[in-house]
Amino acid sequence: MKNDFSRRDFLKISGLLPFSFLAPSLAESLGIRAPQTKKNVIIIVFDAWSAYNISLYGYARDTTPTINKLAERAVVYHNHYATSNYTTSGTASILTGTLPWTHRAMRPNTIVSSEYLDKSIYSVFNDYHRMSYSHNEWVNTLFDGFQSNIDEWIPRLDLCLFSSYKVIQNIFKNDRDISSVAWQRYSEIKKNDFSYSLFLSRLISYFEEKEVQRNDDQFPRGLPTSNTDNGFLLEHAVDWLTNRIGEIAKPVFGYFHFLPPHEPYRPPVEFSRRFFRDAYQNILKPADIFMEPGGDFDIRKQRAIYDEFILYVDREFGRLYRALESSGILEDTWLVLTSDHGEGFERGYIGHMVNAMYEPLIRVPLMIFEPGRRSRLDVHEKTSAIDLLPTLAHVTGKDVPAWSEGEVLPPYRQQSEFPERGVYSMRSHETDKDSPMKAASIGFVKGRYKLHYYFGYSVLNSQKLIKLYDIESDPEELSNIVDKEPEIARQMADEVENSVGQANKPYL
Amino acid sequence: MKTISKYYSRSNLWALFLLCAFPLHVWAMIFAFRDISWVYARTVVWDAIGVLSYGMVFALVESVWLSVAVFFLGFLISLKWNSELRVATLGAVIFLVSLIAMLVQFYGALGWSISDSVISFFVLFAHPGRTVYLVLLIILSPIVAGTIYLVLGTGKGAQVLKDAIEKISLLMMVYLVLDLVALVVVIIRNIQGSVK
Numbered sequence: 046m047k048n049d050f051s052r053r054d055f056l057k058i059s060g061l062l063p064f065s066f067l068a069p070s071l072a073e074s075l076g077i078r079a080p081q082t083k084k085n086v087i088i089i090v091f092d093a094w095s096a097y098n099i100s101l102y103g104y105a106r107d108t109t110p111t112i113n114k115l116a117e118r119a120v121v122y123h124n125h126y127a128t129s130n131y132t133t134s135g136t137a138s139i140l141t142g143t144l145p146w147t148h149r150a151m152r153p154n155t156i157v158s159s160e161y162l163d164k165s166i167y168s169v170f171n172d173y174h175r176m177s178y179s180h181n182e183w184v185n186t187l188f189d190g191f192q193s194n195i196d197e198w199i200p201r202l203d204l205c206l207f208s209s210y211k212v213i214q215n216i217f218k219n220d221r222d223i224s225s226v227a228w229q230r231y232s233e234i235k236k237n238d239f240s241y242s243l244f245l246s247r248l249i250s251y252f253e254e255k256e257v258q259r260n261d262d263q264f265p266r267g268l269p270t271s272n273t274d275n276g277f278l279l280e281h282a283v284d285w286l287t288n289r290i291g292e293i294a295k296p297v298f299g300y301f302h303f304l305p306p307h308e309p310y311r312p313p314v315e316f317s318r319r320f321f322r323d324a325y326q327n328i329l330k331p332a333d334i335f336m337e338p339g340g341d342f343d344i345r346k347q348r349a350i351y352d353e354f355i356l357y358v359d360r361e362f363g364r365l366y367r368a369l370e371s372s373g374i375l376e377d378t379w380l381v382l383t384s385d386h387g388e389g390f391e392r393g394y395i396g397h398m399v400n401a402m403y404e405p406l407i408r409v410p411l412m413i414f415e416p417g418r419r420s421r422l423d424v425h426e427k428t429s430a431i432d433l434l435p436t437l438a439h440v441t442g443k444d445v446p447a448w449s450e451g452e453v454l455p456p457y458r459q460q461s462e463f464p465e466r467g468v469y470s471m472r473s474h475e476t477d478k479d480s481p482m483k484a485a486s487i488g489f490v491k492g493r494y495k496l497h498y499y500f501g502y503s504v505l506n507s508q509k510l511i512k513l514y515d516i517e518s519d520p521e522e523l524s525n526i527v528d529k530e531p532e533i534a535r536q537m538a539d540e541v542e543n544s545v546g547q548a549n550k551p552y553l
Numbered sequence: 554m555k556t557i558s559k560y561y562s563r564s565n566l567w568a569l570f571l572l573c574a575f576p577l578h579v580w581a582m583i584f585a586f587r588d589i590s591w592v593y594a595r596t597v598v599w600d601a602i603g604v605l606s607y608g609m610v611f612a613l614v615e616s617v618w619l620s621v622a623v624f625f626l627g628f629l630i631s632l633k634w635n636s637e638l639r640v641a642t643l644g645a646v647i648f649l650v651s652l653i654a655m656l657v658q659f660y661g662a663l664g665w666s667i668s669d670s671v672i673s674f675f676v677l678f679a680h681p682g683r684t685v686y687l688v689l690l691i692i693l694s695p696i697v698a699g700t701i702y703l704v705l706g707t708g709k710g711a712q713v714l715k716d717a718i719e720k721i722s723l724l725m726m727v728y729l730v731l732d733l734v735a736l737v738v739v740i741i742r743n744i745q746g747s748v749k
Contacts, residue, residue, distance in 0.1 A: 217607075219743045223600050227607030230588055231581070234661065241581040241608050243654040245615045 083296040084416055085378040086170060086437055089365070090139070090300070091358050092132060092181055093307035093397055095387030096125065097405035098352055105325050108355040111363030112382075116412060119382075120422045120456065125411035126468050126490060127386040128430050130397050132183045134472070135385035135430060136302065140165050140187065142434030142449030145471050146548035149478040154183045156190030158478050164448050166434050167194035170298035170441075176289075178204065178282070179302035180271045184385075189222070197293075204285055205277040206268070207256040209249050262314070266350070269311045271304045279305055279361045287368035295377070302385070305358050308396055312353035319356065320349040327391070328521055334504060335400040336393035348390035366414075379440060380414035381433065400472060402488030402497050403522055407470040413454075415440075424455050427490050429468045467491035467540060481549035489541050493517040494530075496537040511538055560627055565640045568718055571725040572644040573623055574616035576651035578728045581612035603742050609735035623647060641714040645700045653693070 096102045100109050101116055102123060128138035129145055137143075137150035141161050145151050149158040156162070167175050177188050178199040185201050192198055200221065202210045209232060210225055217224035231241040232249050240246040257268055257276050268276030282303055290297055312319075327345050362382065369375040388397050389405035397406055411428065413436075431451035438445045439453040455463050473485035484501025497512040499505060513527040513534040527534045561569070585608035593601040623643050630639050678684040703710040 217739070217743055219745070220603070220739075223596075223603040223742065224607055224739075226592065227604045227611065230584070230604065231608055231611045234658075239584050239658050241584045241612065242615055243577055243580050243651055243658070244619060245611075247654075 083173070084441060085290075085295055085297045085299075085374065086173070086381070086441060087290070087297070087299045087369075087378055088139070088301065088381045088383070088433070088437075089362065090136070090302040091306060091362075091382075091384050092184075092302065092304050093386060093388045094355070094358065094384035094409060095389065095405045096123075096408040096410050097387065097389075098348075098355060099410055102410070106320055106323070106352050108352050109359045110356075111359045112412070115363065115366055115414070117421045118418050119412045119414045120418070120424060122411035122413075122424045122426075122428050122454070124425060124490075125383070125409055125428045126430065126470050126488075127384065127407050127409045128470055130386050130399070130402065130406040130470065130472050130486075131474065132181060132385050133187065134474075136184050137161075137187055138430045139383070139385065139433055140167070140191065140300070142166070142431045142446070142451045144431060144450055144469055144548075145473070146482065146545075147450060150187065151473045151476040151478075151482075153474055154186050155478070156187055161448075162190050163194065164446065165191050165194060166300070166437070167191050167298070169434065169438050169443060169446060173296045173298035174293055176293075176297060176299040177301070178286075180204070180277055180282070180304035181302060181307070182271065184302045201271075204282045206260070207253065209253070264311050265314055265317050266311045267309070269305055270309060271307075277304070279303060279357060280364075283361050283365045283368070287365060287372065290369070290374060291372050303358075305361075306351055306354040306388070308351075308388075310347065310350040310354045312350065312357050315360075316353040316356040318353070320352050321346075323349075325349075328523075330392045330521070330523060332393035333399075333401050333403075334510065335499075335502070344390045344393075344395055347395045351388060351390065375414070376416055378414075378416060379437060381437070382410065382412040382414070383430070383433070384409040385430075400486045400499065400502060402470055402472070402486050404495075404516065404520065407488055422456060426455060426463055427468045427492075428454055465492070467537070469544070479552055481552040482545060485545070487541055487545070489537055490516070491537060491540075494533055494537065495522070496534065496541060498538060498541045513537070559632060560630075560636065560639065561624070562636055565636045566624070568640050568722060569623060569627075569643060570616065570620045571722045572640070572647050572718060573619040574613070574728065575721050575725050576648065576655075577612050577616050577619065578609075578725070578732075580651075580655065581608050582728075582731075585609065599742075602738060606735035606738035606742075609732050610739050613729075613732045613736075619647075637715065638711060641711055641718065642701055644718055645703075645714060646697060649697060649700060 098104050098106075098108055099112075100107045101113050101121065127135040129135040131153065133150050133153050133155060134145040137148045137157050138145060141148045141157055141164060143161065148161045150156060157165075167177075171194065174197065175195050176197040176199070177191075177195050178201075179185055179188065180201060182201065188195060188198050200214060202208050202214060205211075210228060213224050213228040214221045232246045234240050234246050234250055260268055260276065260278070269279065270276050282301075286299075286301060290299065327348065366375070366380070369378065369380065386397055387404075387406045387409055389395070389399070389401075389403060391405065392401070392403070394401070399406070409430075411433075429451060431449065432454050433451065435445040435449045435451045436454045436457055438449075440457050445453060452458070452464060452466070468490045470488035470490075471485055473482045475484060476482045482501075485499070487496075487498040489496040489498060493515055495514045495516045497514075498509065499511075500509040501507060511527055511534060512525045513530060514522045514524070515526060515530075516522065519526075585605045589601045589605060592604045623646075626646070627639055627643055630642060634642070675681040675684055
C-alpha cells in the first residue's frame with residue numbers, strides 16, 4: 046500500500062501544532078462551542094413534592110402548567126417511588142443508589158454509614174466538577190459525609206437572605222458547623238428555649254426582621270424559610286445556579302436540592318389564594334391508626350396553600366430550564382427533576398412526619414430531560430429513587446457500580462429486560478447505624494399491589510399491621526383487600542419479612 | 554482624651570467593662586454548660602468543648618459591645634458626680650437591664666403568659682406595641698430612678714455597690730481566664746480545620 050503522507054507533509058502539519066493549543070480558547074472567546082463529549086448531569090430535587098399533587102400526573106388542580114409543557118421533551122416516569130417518606134433516608138438513597146436499610150441513614154439528620162461515604166453518586170462522577178447545594182440542613186448533613194468527593198459544596202446560607210450566620214461562617218471558615226451551632230445557641234431567640242445572649246440576640250433579630258419585611262409584600266404568608274435562616278427566594282437560587290454553571294469548566298455534575306414545596310408553605314403573591322374555594326373536592330378517607338383525626342377544613346386549606354407553593358416551584362423550574370436552554374448548556378446536559386419524598390393531606394395528617402406509607406407520602410415525580418430529546422416518552426413501570434444512580438452512570442458511559450441496588454431505567458434499558466421486582470419505601474427513624482430495625486413502616490409495591498407493613502410500634506402493641514391495596518384499580522388506597530387476597534398478602538409479607546431479616550442480620 | 558478622663562479614670566473603664574461582662578458571662582455559661590451533653594450526644598467531646606468555647610468568645614465580644622454602649626451612656630451623667638459614683642450608677646443600671654433581659658427570656662422560654670384581659674386591653678389601642686413599650690417605660694423609669702437615688706442619696710448604698718463591684722471584678726477575672734482558654738480552643742479548631 047502506497048503511503049501518500051510524506052515527511053514534508055508531516056512537517057507542514059506540525060507547524061500548525063501551536064495554533065491547535067490556542068484554538069479552544071480562541072473558539073470560546075468567539076462564542077464557537079465544540080460539541081461536548083461528556084454530558085453534564087444536573088439533578089434538581091424539590092423537597093417534599095408529591096406526585097399526587099402534580100397535574101402532569103393527573104391531579105385535578107393545574108399545579109404544574111409550565112412543567113406540563115416541558116414534559117413534551119422528557120421521559121416522564123409515572124410510578125416513581127421515593128425510598129422513604131422523609132428527607133434523610135430518601136435523599137441518601139438518591140445519592141447512594143441504595144435502600145435506607147443499606148446506607149443506614151435512617152435517623153433524621155444523620156449521614157450514611159462509613160462504608161457508603163465513598164460509594165455515592167459523587168464517586169461515580171469523579172471525573173466531573175461535582176457541585177452541591179441545598180436549602181435543607183438535613184441534606185447538608187448528608188453532604189458533610191460525602192464532602193471529600195464534592196468539589197464545590199455551596200454553603201446553605203449563601204443562597205439565603207441576610208443572616209448573621211453568613212458573617213460567622215465567613216469568620217470561622219474552617220469550623221463552620223460548630224461555630225454555626227454555637228452562634229445559633231448564642232443568638233437565636235426561640236420559643237421554649239433560652240439563648241446564651243442577653244442583648245445581642247434582640248439586636249440581631251431586629252435587623253433580620255427588617256430584611257424579611259423588605260420582601261414581605263411579595264409573600265403574604267411570609268418568606269419561605271428553612272431551619273435557622275431568615276428566609277430565601279427560590280429565584281435567587283435559580284439565578285445563581287444558571288450563572289454558576291455557565292461559568293465553570295465542564296463537564297459538571299450538580300445535585301441541587303431546593304426546599305419548596307416543603308413546609309412552611311409560603312407561595313408568592315402571584316399564586317396566593319389561587320386554589321381557595323375552587324371546585325376541588327378532597328377525597329374523604331378514614332383516619333389512619335398512626336394519626337390523630339384532624340379537622341377536614343384545615344387539611345383542605347393547607348392542601349390549597351401547598352398546591353399554590355407548587356406553582357412557585359413550577360414557575361422557577363421553568364425559568365431554570367429556559368435559562369439552561371438559551372445558554373446552550375441544556376443540549377449537553379442530562380437534566381433530572383425529582384423529589385426526595387412526598388407530602389400528604391388526608392386521613393388526619395398534614396405533611397410527611399408520620400409513620401404511614403400512603404401514596405401521597407412516597408410517590409414522587411421523576412422526569413429526565415435527555416440531551417437532544419424532542420418528544421415525550423411515558424414510562425409506567427414501578428421505579429425507585431435508587432434507580433437514578435445506575436441510570437445516570439449508564440447513560441453517561443460509566444460502569445454501573447456493583448454496590449448500587451438500583452436498576453437502569455427504561456428506555457435506557459429495554460423495557461422487556463426491566464426486571465419484575467418489588468419497590469421498597471421505608472421509615473425507621475429510630476434505628477441507629479449499628480442497630481437492627483425494631484420498629485418500621487414499609488411500603489412494598491409489586492405489580493398492581495401495594496403492601497403496607499408496620500411493626501414494632503407501641504400503638505400496635507408491638508404487633509405487626511399488614512394492609513394490601515390494588516393500586517391500579519384503587520389508587521387512593523381506600524379498600525384494604527388483605528382479607529380478600531390473603532395469598533398475595535402472605536407472599537408479599539413473606540418477601541418483606543425476608544428482606545427485613547436480611548437487613549437486620551449484621552446487627553443482631 | 555481629656556474629655557474622657559474627666560468622666561472616667563483608666564481603672565473606672567476596666568471596672569465598667571467587668572461590670573458589663575459579668576451578667577453576660579454568667580448567663581452564657583449557664584446555658585453553654587447545659588448544652589454540652591446534647592452536643593456531645595450528637596458529635597464528639599471536642600465539638601462540645603467547641604460550642605462552649607465559641608459561646609464564651611461570643612460573650613466576650615458582646616461584653617465589649619455593651620461596654621462601649623454603656624461608656625457613652627456615662628456621658629449623660631453630670632460631671633458634678635465623681636467618676637466612682639458614675640461607674641456605680643452605670644453598674645446598677647447594667648444589672649437592672651440585665652435582670653429585665655433575663656426575665657424577658659424566662660417569659661418566652663418558660664411559656665409565661667399575660668392574661669387575656671391584659672392583652673385585650675392593649676388591643677384596644679391603635680398601636681398596641683407602642684402602648685406596651687410606653688407602659689413598660691412608665692413602670693421601669695421609677696425603678697431606675699429609685700436605684701440611682703439609692704446610689705446618690707445614701708452613702709451606704711453607694712458603698713454597698715462599690716463593694717459588690719470589687720467582688721464581681723475579682724470573679725470576673727476568673728471568667729476572663731476562661732475566655733482566654735476558649736479563644737485558644739477556637740483558634741486551634743480553626744487551624745485544625747484548615748489543615749484538614
